[in-house]
Amino acid sequence: MKRREFVGGLAAAAGLAGCAKPQSDCTTGVNVPTESFEWSCVTSWPPRFPGLGMAVENLAERLDRASGGRLKIKVYGGGELVPPFEVFDAVSRGTVEMGHDASYYHKGKVDAAQFFTAIPFGLNYMELNAWIHYGGGHALWRELYEPFNLVPFLCGNTGVQMGGWFNKEINSVDDLQGLKMRIPGLGGEVLRRAGGTPVTLPGSEIFTSLQTGAIDATEWVGPYNDVSFGLHKAARYYYYPGWQEPGAGLECMINKDAWESLPEDLQALVEISCQSITVDMAAEYTNGNANSLQQILADPNIEVRPFPNEVLQHLKSITADIVSELMAKDPASEKIGKAFYEYLEKMEANTNISERAYLNSRQS
Ligand code: CA
Numbered sequence: 001m002k003r004r005e006f007v008g009g010l011a012a013a014a015g016l017a018g019c020a021k022p023q024s025d026c027t028t029g030v031n032v033p034t035e036s037f038e039w040s041c042v043t044s045w046p047p048r049f050p051g052l053g054m055a056v057e058n059l060a061e062r063l064d065r066a067s068g069g070r071l072k073i074k075v076y077g078g079g080e081l082v083p084p085f086e087v088f089d090a091v092s093r094g095t096v097e098m099g100h101d102a103s104y105y106h107k108g109k110v111d112a113a114q115f116f117t118a119i120p121f122g123l124n125y126m127e128l129n130a131w132i133h134y135g136g137g138h139a140l141w142r143e144l145y146e147p148f149n150l151v152p153f154l155c156g157n158t159g160v161q162m163g164g165w166f167n168k169e170i171n172s173v174d175d176l177q178g179l180k181m182r183i184p185g186l187g188g189e190v191l192r193r194a195g196g197t198p199v200t201l202p203g204s205e206i207f208t209s210l211q212t213g214a215i216d217a218t219e220w221v222g223p224y225n226d227v228s229f230g231l232h233k234a235a236r237y238y239y240y241p242g243w244q245e246p247g248a249g250l251e252c253m254i255n256k257d258a259w260e261s262l263p264e265d266l267q268a269l270v271e272i273s274c275q276s277i278t279v280d281m282a283a284e285y286t287n288g289n290a291n292s293l294q295q296i297l298a299d300p301n302i303e304v305r306p307f308p309n310e311v312l313q314h315l316k317s318i319t320a321d322i323v324s325e326l327m328a329k330d331p332a333s334e335k336i337g338k339a340f341y342e343y344l345e346k347m348e349a350n351t352n353i354s355e356r357a358y359l360n361s362r363q364s
């Protein structure tokens with residue numbers, strides 16, 4: 001771990017030579033922390049990418065400012081230090097102290113990690129926050145990452161995403177047959193079983209693939225990020241809702257040895273800062289989505305449409321099969337999935353009489 005002694009420590013030692021406790025201010029009895037930390041943080045995002053990448057830049061900036069410079073984090077974009085999808089391994093090994101990405105990227109290595117980002121038709125932003133911070137989710141997450149020497153924190157959320165950009169109309173489940181769509185993760189698996197062809201493309205290739213007809217459709221995030229990618233210029237139909245990612249939570253992972261080397265006040269600062277980034281990012285997306293949607297609605301070449309309910313119910317039923325299979329083959333997924341779905345059921349009852357009822361009433 002890269003550390004350096006706080007330069008002020010020397011001055012303090014010189015000035016308080018008679019003090020019995022070298023790390024204390026003997027005049028007040030208050031402990032003056034003397035150690036500072038310089039960490040590296042690798043991410044899956046392009047450098048300073050709007051929303052996702054800026055969230056971790058903001059985290060580093062807040063930690064620096066709030067710690068008075070005692071915890072400095074140098075953020076690396078995907079590929080700058082390690083490839084975008086090797087963040088988990090780099091932090092686990094201790095190559096770097098911190099990483100920022102989405103836990104569903106660890107599918108195949110830690111399948112159960114998917115429950116902490118997004119599950120199709122699963123918890124939304126507010127519900128995921130509630131589960132992680134109050135409903136026992138964080139303890140399950142920490143337990144899952146313990147063998148990898150990692151400490152995870154929820155750090156960002158995109159809110160509910162959009163279904164995506166389509167150059168084919170989706171009027172029934174039959175229209176999913178042969179649909180070639182960029183859609184990663186569990187959502188892609190659902191599309192495959194519905195008869196479509198999910199493809200994985202790096203962000204940089206999505207626009208051209210859609211424009212040239214190499215793919216029929218793509219999901220990305222929502223209006224805010226989609227417009228900045230130019231996707232509105234490459235497809236006619238913009239479908240909602242984003243059943244595949246109802247509130248994608250991002251993660252900040254810390255190497256456990258690095259975490260334990262932090263004094264308690266800096267640990268508390270990391271926890272508080274990650275929570276603040278989650279709230280802040282959701283606010284940024286809500287604001288950005290509303291602004292970009294105005295631009296989309298004003299464009300005569302775009303139709304914003306809901307998926308037919310028949311299609312959504314079909315996708316939901318396939319999701320249930322896939323998640324059941326995942327839980328049957330992996331004990332960690334069974335334990336975490338059971339907790340997740342019990343929480344979802346409880347939340348459904350609550351959301352029905354609160355947010356859903358209110359939002360329905362607001363719509364005239
Ligand atoms: Ca997405």
